[in-house]
Amino acid sequence: MKIEKFESWWVKRDQCLFDEKRRGGAKMxxxxxxxxxxTDxxxxxxxxxxxxxxxxxTESYLCDTAAPVVMGRSPYDREKIFYDFWNVDRHEAFFPVFLPGSVDVALWDICAKAAGLPLYQYIGAYRESLPVYxxxxxxxxxxxxxxxxLYYRDKGIPFYKAHPPGPYEFDMEIHQKLREAVGPDMGLMTDPVGEYSLDEAITVxxxxxxxxFLWFEExxxxxxxxxxxxxxxxLDIPIAATETTRGAHWGVAQVIxxxxxxxxxxxVSWKCGVTGTLKIAHLADSFGLRCEIHTTTMTYMDIVNLHVSCAIRNCRFFEYFVPEESFRFPMKGKLPIDNHGIITVPKAPGIGAELDWELIERNCVSYKVLTL
Structure with a gap:
């Protein structure tokens, strides 16, 4: 079995999910x-x-630089392809951090489908579900x-993570009011996304x-x-980091x-796919640390995250970026979360989620195909 066709669709939508501070004045x-x-x-x-x-x-990198690495090769050669991408990246490609992961995910999807297994079982299952926050x-x-x-607590989800915008005094007000509002039983986390000085972080x-709070992130x-x-x-509260650390498992190893x-x-998006994420999770497990899988900001790829999370021991939660409607495009259907805040992994072969191809075609800016 070998890869004989590589197709890409650049799909446009009129939405921006970040505020002006995080756009830096640029279009986003x-x-x-x-x-x-x-495959053949x-x-x-x-x-x-x-x-x-x-x-x-993104499309140009995928078609001009990534596609030649996999065309004509067996999808079972995932490990070699993983390292080939790193060699290309090292010698002047400088991939966006989220780029190699998509190709790696597609390779895993092929192999799990060929085996007739859902991805988490193809990797090696540990569980079938996780609580979400x-x-x-x-x-x-x-x-x-x-x-x-309060809205998501009433929907049965007992955990919530804030991304407070800063400055730190305002963030502390958010933390205080959240705890007062939800009471002592709802699990809370916070992630200010890298804006504090050291003394501010200690105070917070x-x-x-x-x-x-359950953890203090980034x-x-x-x-x-x-x-x-x-x-x-x-501090005694757990500190969570390495969300955007470059270098996949090598970068995380320096932190550990x-x-x-x-x-x-x-x-699986920002850490070089299923292959890179598993390396990081297993590395962390060997040191007795949790590897909490974070959102890709794309619901389809978050389903892949779920498969990985169900194939490792040291992940406690599934990150549910809300409102879900903002991140579902272009996937069909909702995430499989029940009324008690539990998400269950799909059982169909491969990833087990569907894209809305009619929506993709309708919003497609550019389509490219490479064949052998």
Whole structure:
């Protein structure tokens, strides 16, 4: 079996999910590039790639640089292909962090389908379901966070993570009001996305400990290892990091070796697919750390995250980026979350989720196909 066709669809949508602070004044449409790899036996592997800054750049990298790496090769050669991508990246390609993962996911999808197994069983199953936590966008008011947490609690989801926008004093107000509103039983986390000084982070962390938050995520940029080391020493609350660390498992290894995180983060989009995410999860497990899989911001790829999470032991939650409707495009159907906040992995061969091809064709800016 070998890859004989590589197709891509740059799919446009008129939506931006980040505020002006995080756009930096630039345009940031939340486009998606869909890829399909087809083998000489007719099996298809499907994945999506982020195109939040430039769909043209994402599509060009995939077709001009990534596709030649896999064309004509066996999808079972995933490990060799993984390292070939790193060699290409090292020698002047400089892939966007989310780019190789989509190709790797498509390869895994093919192989699981060929085996007639859902992906998590093809990897090696540990469980079939996980509790979810609702994970917010950035909002301007305290009430927006409080109301959202209460809404999802009433829908049966007992965990909520805020992405407070800063400055840290405002974030502390959000933390306080959230705990007061939801009471002592709802699990809470916070992720300010890398904006604090060290002393600010210590101040916030001590507040979070008093409020019984479950973890404190990414108060600094991922490369600020000294600050993470000092924060981990100063606080008892677990510190979560490595969401955007470059270098897949190599990058995360530096964080673990320097004791700069208590929980590491990975996902199939930003950490080089199923292959890279499994390497990180197994690395963390060998040190007795959790690897909490984070959202790809694309519901279809989050289903892949779910498969990986159900194939490892050291992940406690599924991150449910809300509102779901903002991230579902172009997948059909909703995430399989029940009334008690439990998500169950699909049982169909491969990824087990469907894309809306009519929607893709209707919103397609560019379609490219490469064949042998």
């Amino acid at each position: 449409p939340w486009d998606v590039v869909v890829i399909k790899l087809t 036996t007719g099996i298809e592997g499907i994945a999506t790639a982020m195109a939040a800054r430039s769909g043209q750049v 609702a994970s917010s966008l950035f909002y301007d008011t305290v009430d927006a966070y409080v109301n959202e947490a 962390g001590r507040q979070l400990e008093k409020l019984n 108060p600094f940029r991922d490369f600020e290892l000294y600050k993470y080391q000092e924060l981990c020493k100063a 070796s320097q004791r700069a995180a208590d929980i590491v983060r990975a996902d």
